[in-house]
Amino acid sequence: MTGEQQARKRDAAATKAALLDAAEELFAERGFDRTTVRDIAKRAGANQALLFRYFGSKESLFGIVMARGGLAKLETTPPEQLFETTLRTLLEPPRDGSPRRSLETYLRSTGSSGAATTMREHVGEEYARVLATLTDQPDAELRADLVLAWMLGIGLVRSVTGKEPLASAGAEDIVRLIRPAVQTLLERNG
Structure with a gap:
């Protein structure tokens, strides 16, 4: 694995973690229905397409956050x-x-x-x-x-x-x- 591939992989892990943290905060503040994918991505400093790539859906992300x-x-x-x-x-x-x-x-x-x-x-x-x-x-x-x-x-x-x-x-x-x-x-x- 090249250094660039490792950096990308580390960034992916950091992005996933940031999305999980942002989702946890927003779900606690607003609840499931009033939290948008856009808000989660914005708080995490990530593109909302990555949320769907890593977690599939807002519902799946919620389940992962709750199961954390x-x-x-x-x-x-x-x-x-x-x-x-x-x-x-x-x-x-x-x-x-x-x-x-x-x-x-x-x-x-x-x-x-x-x-x-x-x-x-x-x-x-x-x-x-x-x-x-x-x-x-x-x-x-x-x-x-x-x-x-x-x-x-x-x-x-x-x-x-x-x-x-x-x-x-x-x-x-x-x-x-x-x-x-x-x-x-x-x-x-x-």
Whole structure:
């Protein structure tokens, strides 16, 4: 590979990353429907044709943005630790000081059926599938969905409504109080 080809490849990676970062910011600020491909490309300092080249569509880009980190966590976290690890991630500020935008992005985009479907397909179904493996109950999928709904609800009340005492409770206290109920939902008989 020549130096020019390597530079082009590095630029492609940088452009992809810039598009993902810009999309994440704009989806969080405006939601899915009010964010345009043109705005994403402009913020990233890229041509909007590159967005389509790298990601295929705005919907696909949204799914990738929403799955960012979530699918990696899913792949690296043992199933029996998934609930607690995910809940802690929702509740604790990021270690690098950057804003956490996934819940904010999701909430601002729920009015879009395409965005909600993309989110469910990219992240929700995989999390539910893994959580469902933790129980041998016949309604395992429902139980997994209830756990996911509970996590989303906790995040919503804590970060959006700011209701006390949940808004200022420590992540470990919340996990400690909820753990027994989740263990009951995901119990095994055998």
